Structures are given as structure tokens and as C-alpha cells.
Amino acid sequence: MTGAALTPQQQEQVVALALDLARQGRTNELVEFLEHGLPVDVTDREGNTLLMLAAYHGRAATVAALLARGADADRRNGRDQSPVAGAIFKGEDDIVRALVAAGADLDAGTPTGRAAAVLFGREHLLGDAGQTGG
Template sequence: MSGGGPSGLTPEQVERVVAIAMDLARGGDTEQLMEFIDHGLPVDTADADANTLLMLAAYHGHAGTVRALLARGADPDLRNARDQAPIAGALFKGADEVVTVLRDAGADLDAGTPSARAAAAMFGRAHLLAD
């Protein structure tokens, strides 16, 4: 989302909208978050640390929100500024259902630092990535 563009929002307003959307993703408020996306917020919007809506929803264990974002075209492999992928974040947090949703969506198990495979091994969750 760029400020002053077709949305007619100032950069400050765009920043506030993105902050609200990030909070909705963190909190798993799927319905409200989807309203933002349906009204033009790009599904792969990211914060200053390159955490996407999907990353935040995954990290906080909100499988329903992750499913909804993926259904709207979110990229399951976008990594944040620390080179972390959403599936590795979900493994770290023990969000097993989110891991399954992302794996089923084709998330790259070898991307990021640590990769999902490495994170699964570190945290005793390798069974979640088995075929």
C-alpha cells in the first residue's frame, strides 16, 4: 500500500492501517482482517521487520487466520528480516495445526534460517513434516 495512491490515504494513515492489520493477525481476528484485505490491503503486507500478516498469524498459532490468508493468496514462504519463514515460526511456537496447514499449502521446508526441517528437529516436532 503506498500513501497518496489510489487508496487516497496519507502515509500516516497507511501506517496506522498496517499496524491495525498486524494486530488483527497477531490476535487471530480473521473476520476483521479479511475485511481489510477485501477492501484493498495487500495480503502480503509486512511490518518494518518484514513480518507478513501470515507470519504473525502463524507465529501466534491462529490456524483459521492462516487458512484464510492462504485462501486469499498469501505467500507461505515470505521470510522476515531475520530470514525466518512462517512454518519455522509455527514450529518454534508449537503451533502444530498451523504447521500442518502451511505444509499442506506447500510451504518450503528448506527455506529460511533455521529451516522448517531444522526447527522441527530442534524442537522434537519432525513428525509434523513427515510425508
């Protein structure tokens, strides 16, 4: 963050607030944090990024804004879960498409995005990406 140095407690509060903004889809407010120096791939204690939380909670506009600012579409949390698998689990078609377009790997994480689609009967979310060679 720019400006006066924040104490560790203040930094933790800023990160917690930003993570809540991502969950809630409050994109404009979240972007202000990023414009003032908050790293786009900041994580909580469980390793969840802003993108992971926005994707899981169905916040398409927030996902798009984070991807446009360089968020890592494949960054997995501490449980090896990926944003695309979370979006597939929740049935978020637009978010899955945005993550795949940004390069999300459907074969990364536990479960993989591809496995999550099969497990939850959402293969349609894979589109052309769901086709496997062989």
C-alpha cells in the first residue's frame, strides 16, 4: 500500500475488508483498494484470493475486473481448490467462461474443474474445453 506505512493489524484489516468486498461483488470499492496498491492476488489465511471468493460467490463483474488487473486465474487455495472449480460447483456459467478465457486450467486442483463438472452434472459449463483428446 502506498502512503503512510500500515501496522500489521491495519494491513490485516485492509485485506479482510477487501476480501469481503470481493465476496459481496462490490467491484468499484475493491478496485479502489487495488489502485492504491493492494496486490490483486492477496490471500486470506486459507489461501483464498479475491478472485477465488468473487468466483465462488457468483460475482461476474468483480471476476472480470480482477482478471483485467492481472489476477491469477489458476491460483489455488490452501485446500488445492481452483477458482474455476468453485465456479463450476456453484453453476456460474459466465464466470467459468471468463476464467477459461483467462487461461484457467481445467485439469488443475483438487478436484479439477473437469472433475467438478462431471461430479456435479455440469459438463455443459466446460463447453469446447470439456472435450478431451484420445
